[in-house]
Amino acid sequence: MIRQIFAMGLAAAICAGTASATTYSDRLSFYAALDSYTVIDTSSYIGKYVDQIDPDFPGVSFFGPRSYVRSDDLILNGQGFWGATTPHVGLNFATGIQGAGVTTNAYDGGDVILYSGLNGTGTELGRANFGDNLVLFGGLVINGTARSAVFTCDFNYDLKCGLRDIAFGTVNSGPIQTPIPAAGGLLATATAVLGVMRRRRRAA
DSSP: OHHHHHHHHHHHHHHHTSOOEEEESSHHHHHHTOSEEEEEOGGGGTTOBHHHHGGGSTTEEEESSOOBBOTTSOEEESHHHHOSSSOOEEEEEEEEEEEEEEEOOTTOOEEEEEESSGGGOSOEEEEEEESGGGOOEEEEEEEEEEEEEEEOOOSSTTOOEEEEEEEEEEOTTOOOOOOOHHHHHHHHHHHHHHHHHHHHHHHO
16 A cells, blocks of 8 residues: 555656647747857858758757758758658757757748657657747747757648758756646655554564
């Protein structure tokens, strides 16, 4: 019984630490939610492949298809450009981030998804839509730490979209755990029951 109570408390405590996400459709509001941020100004890299952009951003590296910046400032993205095997452009972060966002072209879009592991692996920590209903920017800030971001492209039938001015940043206070009252209650109950059982054993 005691083991079951502690298991319940532990599960609730884990849930309390699960990352939550706040999404943004306005770029300036997204910036304001971060303590520091970086923008990859795609207009400065026209004609460059994404791996040629990496050296300008230490600790950050592109993965996925070897895309490039087209003449209209857009990094080409999606299955319609690169096939089903590696359709989506992503970014790895050596030290982790709390937020990422991007602007797309009109009538296209997808999701920016943050993951706990590199190369879009591990736990999905949150996602935000970009490009839907002509809202070209989409971003999110989480209360955990992401090691990678993937930009999907699934807004319409052609599965093509462009990525402009990818932004990412951190919150200096670090991951903020959102407490769940039930978790504390279960742990308190488990501790109390254990104390009673110990006293009874000593009395016997």
